[in-house]
Amino acid sequence: MTPSQKRRLYMVLGILVGVGVATTFALQAFKSGIGFKAPTEVVAGAVQQDKRFQLGGMVKKGSVQRVPGTLEVRFVVTDFQNDVPVVYRGVLPDLFKEASGVTTNGRLDASGVFQADEVLAKHDENYMPPAVGRALKKGESRLEPPASPAPQQ
C-alpha cells in the first residue's frame, strides 16, 4: 500500500470508530425510551405515573374479561414475575390471545391500572405447522397444574 492509500484506510477506519462510538453513546442515552417496559420494570417504578409508555409481556392465562355490551376489556400483562392489570376500550387484534405476547400503549393511572389506548399482538419467530403447534400445546397442558383452565384454541 502506498502512504496515501494507508492514510485513507485509517481515515475510513476512523470514521467507522467515531460513528460507532457516537451511536453507542446516543443509544445508551435513549435506552430507557426505546422499546417496551416489562411488568417487573413497571412494578419497580421505572415509569412515572401519567407518563405515556409501552407495556409488553404475555397476556396472563384466564385474565381476559370482557364487559358485556361494551368494547371494554380487562386483562393482565405478566412477565411471569410481576403482573400489571390493563383496561382497554377498543377492537383487539385477531392474534390477541391468552398466554401469548402483547404490547400496549397507554399510561398508568393512580390505582396502578394501565389505561391502554392501543393493544398490539406480538408473535414470535417460531413458525410451525398446525399439527406441531397442537402437539406442543398438548405437551404444555400436561406440564401444567391440573387446576388451570384448558388453553383456548
Add this chain to the structure above:
Amino acid sequence: MNWVWFHRFGSPPYFYRFAGRWAPWFLGISLVLLAVGLYGGLVLAPADYFQSDVYRIIFVHVPSAYLSLMTYTWMAIAAAVGLIWRIKIAHAVAAACAPAGASFTAVSLVTGMIWGQPTWGTYWAWDPRIVSQLFVLFFFLGYIALRGAIDDRDRADRASAVLAIVGVINVPIVHYSVDWWNSLHQGPTLMKSGGLRYRCRWRGHCW
C-alpha cells in the same frame, strides 16, 4: 501467484464486457429460482399454527430485509475500496447497489406493514426494528440524492462513499435491534441467536 486476471476487473471496459455477458444468464437463473422459491413458500410450505396462512408473506419479507442489509454492506465495502484505492469501478459498484438496495428495503417495509396489520393489529409501530430499517432506506435514498447533487463525478464518488460508510453502522443495529431492546417485532428468522429455540416464546422464557 498471478493476480492479473483479478486486476483486470478494475478496468471499466473489461468489467462492462464481462458483466454484460453474464447479466442475462443471472437474470434467467434468478427468475427460475424466484419461481421455485415462491412455489415452495406459497404452495408447498404448511400453514402456521398461530397465524395460519398470513405468515406466508415471510417468504418475501425476510429475503427482502436480508438483501437490503446485505446490499448496504456491499455498497459500503465497495465505497470504502473505491475511496482508499481510488478504483473507479468500485464506486460504480457502490452506485449500482443503491437503487437495488433501496428497492429491497422498501419491499421489506411494505411487506412488513401488510403483515403487521392482520397479526399485530397495526400497519406501523414505532418499534426499534422498524425504525432502524427505515433509516436504512433513508441512507440509500440519501446516497442516491447526494451522488445526483454533485456534478463532478470524482467528488460525487468520494462524498457519497463517506455517507455509505457512515450508514453501515446501522446494519448491526437493525440486525440486533430485536435482541437489544424489547420490541414488538419478533426475533430474527435467519441467524437466530442460540440456534433453534422453538419453545422459547418470551424473552428467553422457555417452557
